[in-house]
Structure formats: C-alpha cells, structure tokens
Amino acid sequence: MTVLASSLDPASTEYAEHREAMLARLDELGTEQAKALAGGGEKYVQRHYKRGKLLARERIELLLDPDTPFLELSPLAAWGSDYPVGASMVTGIGVVEGVECLITANDPTVRGGASNPWTLKKAFRAHEIGHANRLPSIHLVESGGADLPSQKEIFIPGGALFKHLTQSSAAGIPTVAVVFGNSTAGGAYVPGMSDHVIMVKERAKVFLGGPPLVKMATGEESDDESLGGAEMHARTSGLADYLAEDEHDALRQARRVVSRLNWRKEYADPDPVSVAEPKYDQDELLGIVPGDLKKPFDPREVIARIVDGSDFDEFKPLYGPSLVTGWAALHGYPVGILANAQGVLFSEESQKAAQFIQLANQRDIPLLFLHNTTGYMVGKEYEQGGIIKHGAMMINAVSNSRVPHLSVLMGASYGAGHYGMCGRAYDPRFLFAWPSAKSAVMGPQQLAGVLSIVARQSAAAKGQPYDDEADAALRAMVEQQIESESLPMFLSGRLYDDGVIDPRDTRTVLGLCLSAIHTAPYEGARGGFGVFRM
Structure with a gap:
C-alpha cells in the first residue's frame, strides 16, 4: 500500500x-x-464608479465563466516599494468559454492605470506564464501609458511588452484586447498588436499622441473622438474589430471572440469524478x-x-x-x-x-x-x-x-x-x-556571524583591537535586515514568486x-x- x-x-x-x-x-x-x-483608494474608486465604469476585478469576474476560479498572480507586486501594492495591474489565469486564458487588467484607480517599473515586471512575468503554457491572453485595457516621472525606468524595457504580443501571435497563441478607456502613447500598441480588438463606444481612446501632444508637435487642432475614439477606429482606421455599446457589451463580445477561437488543450483533462x-x-x-x-x-x-x-x-x-x-x-x-x-x-x-x-x-x-x-x-x-x-x-x-x-x-x-x-x-x-x-543566501544568524568572523580576522591581521560592542550592534542590525528581506511578502513584492x-x-x-x-x-x-x- x-x-x-x-x-x-x-x-x-x-x-x-x-x-x-x-x-x-x-x-x-x-x-x-x-x-x-483597494486600488487607488476610496476617493478614486468612487470617482471611477461615478463615471459609470467597472473596477478591474469586476471586469474580470464578468469575463470569466460563472462559478469558475481565478488564479490571481503576483498580487503583492511592488510591496515595500514607493509604488502601490499590486503595481496598478491585475494578472491571473481564468476560464472563458471553457478556455483557460491569461488575463491582465489595468487598474485605472491607481494613477489612471499608468505603468510603473513594477507594472512592467508583473506584465513580463504574466507573459512568461502565458507563453510557456500557450494560454490565449485577454488584455483589459485602461491606462494612460507610462507613469512619466519614472519614464527612465520604463521606456527602454517597456518596449518588450509589444514584442511579447507579436511573438505570442506568431506562435499561434491568440491575443485579445478590450479597450475600456485610455490606451495612449506606447499603450496604443497593445490593441495595435493584438489579434482581436474590442473598443467601448464613447469611452475608448486610442492614439499615439493626444490632442495636446498633437498641438505641440504639428499645430493641428483635434479632439479625442476624431483623433482616437472607438467609433473612429471602428469606422475609419479599422483598428477596432468590434464596437461595444458599454463595458458589459464589451465583455460579452470578448467571450464571443474566445468561443470562436477553435482553441483546444494539448492534453485532455482528467475526469474529475x-x-x-x-x-x-x-x-x-x-x-x-x-x-x-x-x-x-x-x-x-x-x-x-x-x-x-x-x-x-x-x-x-x-x-x-x-x-x-x-x-x-x-x-x-x-x-x-x-x-x-x-x-x-x-x-x-x-x-x-x-x-x-x-x-x-x-x-x-x-x-x-x-x-x-x-x-x-x-x-x-x-x-x-x-x-x-x-x-x-x-x-x-x-x-x-x-x-x-x-x-x-x-x-x-x-x-x-x-x-x-x-x-x-x-x-x-x-x-x-x-x-x-523564508529565502536568502543563508539564515540571518549565520550571515551576521560570518560577517563578524571576517571583520574580527581582518582586525587581528592588522594588529588592531576589536570592538565587541560595535560587533554586537552590527550583528543585530544585519540579522534584522536579512530577516526582513527573507520574508515572503518582501520576496513576493519583487516578483520572486507568483504569490x-x-x-x-x-x-x-x-x-x-x-x-x-x-x-x-x-x-x-x-x-x-x-x-x-x-
């Protein structure tokens, strides 16, 4: 037995x-x-609701098949950093029309869904998981693009997001973008490089440069709708494949797109019975x-x-x-x-x-x-x-x-x-x-002890007296630092795990x-x- x-x-x-x-x-x-x-906090959540919009996780819940689980990934991303916990994005795996999909959703209550350095790391990790497991990806987009004060940490590596989308498509892994609001500047390439694009009427705004930037660059006067509105992209530019009446309709259409993918798993699932x-x-x-x-x-x-x-x-x-x-x-x-x-x-x-x-x-x-x-x-x-x-x-x-x-x-x-x-x-x-x-190069006591032994040997080699009181203080400080840096929330905040x-x-x-x-x-x-x- x-x-x-x-x-x-x-x-x-x-x-x-x-x-x-x-x-x-x-x-x-x-x-x-x-x-x-909590996203950006009660103030910004209520502001979002007053605009008639759903929160990121509410969008995901409506997208998923009823009564199916959602495996959220990296929920503590950016913990311990200067950026909000969660990195202004929700990522995870869920079932849509019977198909397991990788899902990403910008959280527009956090600085308008703008991407910071941890957003990139979280998005990259989600792509790794989706690509390795050949999961169709659905991107629920509402983001003002890069968080400009941190552009120096975003601009160069951030371009890989678009590379990943095209590589997935080239590998035959479907990509779907549902645009609920802003998708500006570099963010415009998310729908631009996705296989299927759905935009919400009078809400979605997709352009490389908004009216102020166009004015500064070319002197041209324009408005949001004619420059990058959903209806313009559905009727004129052709960037939008489907025009949704509202958010619920957009999510319904996203489910319909997935149902038409003709997507099958490589291996049959075991009989749960x-x-x-x-x-x-x-x-x-x-x-x-x-x-x-x-x-x-x-x-x-x-x-x-x-x-x-x-x-x-x-x-x-x-x-x-x-x-x-x-x-x-x-x-x-x-x-x-x-x-x-x-x-x-x-x-x-x-x-x-x-x-x-x-x-x-x-x-x-x-x-x-x-x-x-x-x-x-x-x-x-x-x-x-x-x-x-x-x-x-x-x-x-x-x-x-x-x-x-x-x-x-x-x-x-x-x-x-x-x-x-x-x-x-x-x-x-x-x-x-x-x-x-807990995870680190070694345990806190061992690491502090090693540093102490090396310092003591160095002092002896130089013929200098050793300050035992300072040594004890140093050991205590190092132990505390290593202990805090070994904890799962610290490591999860840096995306060293998936949750x-x-x-x-x-x-x-x-x-x-x-x-x-x-x-x-x-x-x-x-x-x-x-x-x-x-």
Whole structure:
C-alpha cells in the first residue's frame, strides 16, 4: 500500500502552536493583500464608479465563466516599494468559454492605470506564464501609458511588452484586447498588436499622441473622438474589430471572440469524478510547519494532504532520507515530488534527486518541488566527500530538465539549496510561497556571524583591537535586515514568486497550475544533461 499514514496530532500543544503562528502570518498577509484590492483608494474608486465604469476585478469576474476560479498572480507586486501594492495591474489565469486564458487588467484607480517599473515586471512575468503554457491572453485595457516621472525606468524595457504580443501571435497563441478607456502613447500598441480588438463606444481612446501632444508637435487642432475614439477606429482606421455599446457589451463580445477561437488543450483533462480527495483534512496544513524553521517537520504530512487519495509511491525511501522523492497524482495529473525533510541536502540526497529528475524526464512527468532547505551541507568531511560535485549534479539535472516544474516554498529555502530545488532563477512554470517561508543566501544568524568572523580576522591581521560592542550592534542590525528581506511578502513584492498562498489552498492552486500546464505540449529531456561529475 502506498497511501500515506499520518502521525499528525491536531489535539497536541505543538500542533496548536504551529497553527496559531500560521494564522497570525495569514492575518498579516490579508492586511497587505487588502491594499492591492483597494486600488487607488476610496476617493478614486468612487470617482471611477461615478463615471459609470467597472473596477478591474469586476471586469474580470464578468469575463470569466460563472462559478469558475481565478488564479490571481503576483498580487503583492511592488510591496515595500514607493509604488502601490499590486503595481496598478491585475494578472491571473481564468476560464472563458471553457478556455483557460491569461488575463491582465489595468487598474485605472491607481494613477489612471499608468505603468510603473513594477507594472512592467508583473506584465513580463504574466507573459512568461502565458507563453510557456500557450494560454490565449485577454488584455483589459485602461491606462494612460507610462507613469512619466519614472519614464527612465520604463521606456527602454517597456518596449518588450509589444514584442511579447507579436511573438505570442506568431506562435499561434491568440491575443485579445478590450479597450475600456485610455490606451495612449506606447499603450496604443497593445490593441495595435493584438489579434482581436474590442473598443467601448464613447469611452475608448486610442492614439499615439493626444490632442495636446498633437498641438505641440504639428499645430493641428483635434479632439479625442476624431483623433482616437472607438467609433473612429471602428469606422475609419479599422483598428477596432468590434464596437461595444458599454463595458458589459464589451465583455460579452470578448467571450464571443474566445468561443470562436477553435482553441483546444494539448492534453485532455482528467475526469474529475475519478479523482480521489486526500484522506486527511487540508485544514490541518495550518499546523504542520513550526513557527521556528530551525525545527524540522515531515513533508509527507503535507504531501498526504495535497495529493489524490493521499497516495504517494516513495522512491528510494531508505537512501538520502533528508530528501523525500516519489510519485503521486494531483487532481488526476501525474507528478513527481521532491520535498525536503530535514533541511540539509547531503551528497546522497543530491544524487538521489538527479536520478529522480532523470526518471521524470524519461516518463514525461511534471515535477513538484516542496522547499524546506538550509542548503547543501558544509564542512571538511562533506567537502572531501564531494558535496560540491554532487550538489552540482542535482543543479545540473534541474537546469536541463524539460518537464514542467512547480515549486512551493513551505519553510526555509536558503543558499544553493534554493537553486537545487528549482527556485525562481531556474524557471519553474509556477512558484508560490506559504506565509511561513523564508529565502536568502543563508539564515540571518549565520550571515551576521560570518560577517563578524571576517571583520574580527581582518582586525587581528592588522594588529588592531576589536570592538565587541560595535560587533554586537552590527550583528543585530544585519540579522534584522536579512530577516526582513527573507520574508515572503518582501520576496513576493519583487516578483520572486507568483504569490503567497494560504496552505489550505495549495492543492487547488497546484491543480489550476497543472491544468494550465497541460494546455501546451511538453517532452522530457532524453539526455542532454551535460557532464555529471561522478
């Protein structure tokens, strides 16, 4: 039998402490996510409503098929920066007329939907996801273009947005633009480079330069409607394929366009009736990860609550026990799972991972990485035992694997262990974090301690006395800085993940991701892993 047996005791004091710590982090997360939902604030939301317009998320809700989920991506983008949380754009994956689509929507309550540097990063990440998974994209446009005070950070890289649209179209991935309001200057190229364009009558304004700029550049007098209004583009320029009476009509027409795409997934979805739910309550995921990440936890308890029927066929269970590997199904999709058990990766774990990744590629099975690692083991014994070449073997396998990868940061994800477990730099199709996660080059205490040792040795080499009081203050400052920069909201704000999620939503989120992944064809590597140093 390969059904996992759980030893988790929800009645224990330890479980209660873990759950309480996780719920406290979820409260903090909810507070920050509410800032993104608030957009530009009550004043600008009400101004938008008075103009008879819908909010960005309301537009998305009306676009989607009824009672279907929306997987929002990067909701905390720009957190901790000088720009509003959410980066004045909503991105995500949803189902329109039975078709999984990538959806982007400008938030016009935040500086008129103008793009800032974080808007670009968020849009680029959304494109990466859409392109890799061959998802048709729908762009709900209402933006004044670049946020001019930050143009120096937007103008040069921003041109890639238009390149991405044309590359998607060239790859046969449909692109749809629905213009609700301003789409000016560079933003005019979004409808200009989309396959299908819908504009709202008397609302949409699409021009390279508005009346003031035209006046300054050419001396010509013009008005919004004759220069770039929806009706002009529908009747005269031909830029608009469809003219909508209002926002609701525009969204109805967008749904109709998608219904006519003749778009099919590469792989058939599993029959949901045949999919067995986990045998253990997903609510119990709140009490598994300790508040102190120095304490280990058994990732099998997590696996048992996210995979179908809690059925997990473990691979090499007696070898390299600090890394749990095995086969399972999730919402009917086959997956290979790599999960850190005791934090540290030794040579055995690294070799086991490399073999397992090769097997998954031979069988064309996507891989799921569940992070809780402090990195690869250090020390004389382990260096002499080949930890560098064995860690490199694992990283080599991850780097050259061609099956889709999914990553979830549950606890620690430090050092090269973050790389070996397919961190952001290794291009997982999707990467999410739990509120308990932390990621950095190393733990705060270790990093501060290393700096202290180096400074002490430097002083000794120069024959100078060492100020222990200043050292203690420096260590405390560094620990505080690294701790704050390791937290999931900080990392999510910089788009190092695709969102911080409630642990109880993990199975659902991964199921949505796997469904999106199976829209595009993929094939595992049959060799081509480069040289493994043996």
